[in-house]
Amino acid sequence: MEERLQKLIAAAGISSRRHAEEMIAAGEVTVNGKLVTEPGTKADPERDHIKVRGRLINSLIQEREKIYILLNKPRGYLTSLADPEGRPLVAELVPHTLGRLHPVGRLDFNTEGLLLMTNDGDFTNFITSARNRVAKVYEVKVKGVPPEPAIERLRRGIKLEDGVRTAPAEVKKVEESETNSWFEVILHEGRNQQIRRMFDAIGHSVTKLRRVRIGFLYDERLAPKQWRRLMPAEVARFMRGTQKGKPPAKKKSSAKTPLQAKKRPSSKEMSRGAGNSGRRG
Known part of the structure; x- marks a missing residue:
């Protein structure tokens, strides 16, 4: 055929x-x-x-056997299969015996968190296509405390420095101190360095960025550089498209978001982590 x-x-x-x-x-x-x-x-x-x-x-x-990997990407790795500058690649974090796996979307060099890798082009297209609305959820630390009108601009969609306007996003403040703020941001599109550019547009640069969920997938047991195979049921759930990027249904009394499910590091701890740093996030 x-x-x-x-x-x-x-x-x-x-x-x-x-x-x-x-x-x-x-x-x-x-x-x-x-x-x-x-x-x-x-x-x-x-x-x-x-x-x-x-x-x-x-x-x-x-x-070819279809392979699907969930990787916890650390900072300081390039989401690519090759780099003329010789920087570390995410492909180096999974065994070569799995064959050639390409990243599903991207996380930039200084962004950490969950990244899918596969040799299935149809799966890649489904996850990365904005029309399928597969949510990508990020924890974001920024300098300063953006005013609420500025955050509302991000929610509605904001014009970036190249003239492109972003799609509406979910932006929720989680915590703030005198010098920094922490947000949960949910995107359904994946422009290059989008979250960093969004906050730059309102005058508050990102100092730490981590992707914590892709669609319904989040896995707090994966340490940085660790990976696991997706279960067949997880792949099928994505490809059915029934969730369209929505998180699992919550029980009113006990279900938690990825941010709530773990103890949030203190402002001091996150500042220390940002100091050690070197997507599409």
Whole structure:
């Protein structure tokens, strides 16, 4: 059956669909020996010989096991598969025996927290597409105490320095001191360094940023640099799209949010943590 090349490349575990489109446009893909540069081109892996950077990928499409990883990314790691500057990569935190796994979305270099990795392009597209409204929840520490009108601007959507306006976001103040504030921010989109740029736009820079939940997924048992496989039921729950990024139903008396479920570090502890720092967050 014919399918779009970017989907087939993602199915082979070579890259996400978006990156596959870039490889096609860059002239790195051939079908039956002919160069293809149009991302919308279709091919049939049962009939056509598909090569990426000279490597035949037909067998990868047929035989690949789909793998889904939840990683607790520490600060100081790049959410990428390669870096010309030689900085540490998240790919180095999972065993090479799992094969080539690409990050689902991104967390910037100085952001920590939960990051999904997979070789399933369809899964990546579902999680990262804004229309599916898979919530990403962050703990944010900022300098100073932003006034409520400024926070309301973030909730409504704010114009960033490049002229792009963000989608509405959920922003809740959790704690404040004389010099810092802590917020819980929930996004359904993932622009580059979005949360840092949002708070910069109101004059309060982010000093610490951690992603604590993706959709219904949060796992406080994962220490930084640790990872676990997703259970089949977790993958199926995402792909059914029934939750649309909403957290599990709460019981009025006992259920807790990720921020409530653990003891919040003191202002002093978080300031010390920020001092040791070096997404799309």
